[in-house]
Amino acid sequence: MSGTTAVRDARPGRSRRQGNPTILDVAERAGVSKSLVSLALRGSPMVREEKRKAVLRAAEQLGYRPNAVARSLVRNRTNVIGVMLSDLHNLYFAEVVDGIEAEALSAEYRALINTGSRMAEREWAAIETLLQLRTDGLILAGPVLPASLILSAAASVPVVLVARASRWPSVDSVTNDDRAGARMAVDHLVALGHRDIAHVDGGTGAGAASRRSGYLEAMRDHGLARVAAVAPGTFTEEGGAAGIDRLLASRARPTAVFVANDLAAVGALHALERHGAGVPEDVSVVGYDNTALAALGHIDLTTIDQPRREIGATAVRLLLERLDDGRHRGRHVVLSPRLVVRGTTRPPRGRSIAATPAPE
Secondary structure (H helix, E strand, O other), X not given: OOOOOEEEOOOOOOEEEOOOOOHHHHHHHHOOOHHHHHHHHOOOOOOOHHHHHXXXXXXXXXXXXXXXXXHHHHHOOOOEEEEEEOOOOOHHHHHHHHXXXXXXXXXXXXXXXXXXXXXXXXXXHHHHHHHHOOOOEEEEEOOOOOHHHHHHHHOOOOEEXXXXXXXXXXXXXXXXOHHXXXXXXXXXXXXXXXXXXXXXXXXXXXXXXXXXXXXXHHHXXXXXXXXXXXXXXXXXXXXXXXHHHHHHHHOOOOOXXXXXXXXXXXXXXHHHHHOOOOOOOOOEEEOOEOOHHHHOOOOOOEEEEOOHHHHHHHHHHHHHHHHHHOOOOOOEEEEOOEEEOOOOOOOOOOOOHHHOOOOO
C-alpha cells in the first residue's frame, strides 16, 4: 500500500492509519456517532453517562486530542491570547505573565508568548506572528512600537497595553502610577536626611519618562531642584552601570541614587562598588518594580512595588470585556505603587539613624 502505513487496532479485524487519531476514530472505538462524540467531549447534558464514559475511555486509549484549528474555524474563536513582551530578560515582565496566565486559565483561555527584544521592528514581527496564529486578542507588555503600528494591530483584534499608557478609545491600557512611585522614592530618601539625590533614568523604556518627571517634581517640591541630576540609562543591568559611570564622571558622588528599575539598580550597585562606594554606607540606592531580584538576600534592594500579577490579570480582564461584552470605549487603568524598604537605604553619613522615621 503506497503512501499509507496501516497499524492494527486493539480489537480483532480493526485497523486504522498511523498518525493523529481523529474524532471518527474515537466514534468507531466507542461505537457511537461522530456528533455524539462531539457532544460528549463538550460535556453536553444530552449525552447519557454510560455513553459519555465510553467516549472518554476511547479518546484516552487512542490518545485523541481535539483539533483546535478546526474548532476555532467553527466557533470563530481560538481561546488563545497573544502576549508580546518587550524584554524577556526583565523579571518584571515575567511576573506580569504570571498574572496573565492565571487569569487566562480561569477564563479557559491560553496565553501564547513571544518577545520583541526591545526593538520596534522585532516587536512588529512578533505581533504579526501572533496575528497569523489567529489569537483572539493581544497584550503588549512595554512595547517600544510607534503609535501607528499599535493602532494598526488594534484594527484587527482587541489590544491591551501593559506598562505603557494609552489614550486611544480602541486600545486599553494598564499602568502603574510611575510619577507617584518616583515621588515616593525621593520622599523616602529626603525623610532619611538625603539632599544630594541623583536619578539614573530608563531611557526610552515604558514608564521611564513618568519616573523621571516624578523625580524632578519631588526634588523641586523639597526645594532641591538646583541639585537634581539625571544620568541617561536604560532598563537593563548594563544601562544602570553606565548611568552611574556617567553620573560620577560629571559630578561629585551623590549620597543617594534613585534608579529607574530593579534590573538597572543591580547594575548601579555593581558600578558603585567598582568606584569604591559602599551601599548604603556611602550611597543609598532605590530601585523600581519590586521584582523577585530585589528581594534576594545579597541584593536586599529598597524599591517601589508595582502590583505585577494584578497588572497582568487586569490586562486579561480588559481583553475579555472587549471580546465577550463588545465594549468599544477605551479603558485605561492606573494602579497605585507602594514603597518597600530594605537594606540599600539609610541616613547619609553624619545623620543619626535614631533621628529618622523607622522603615514602613
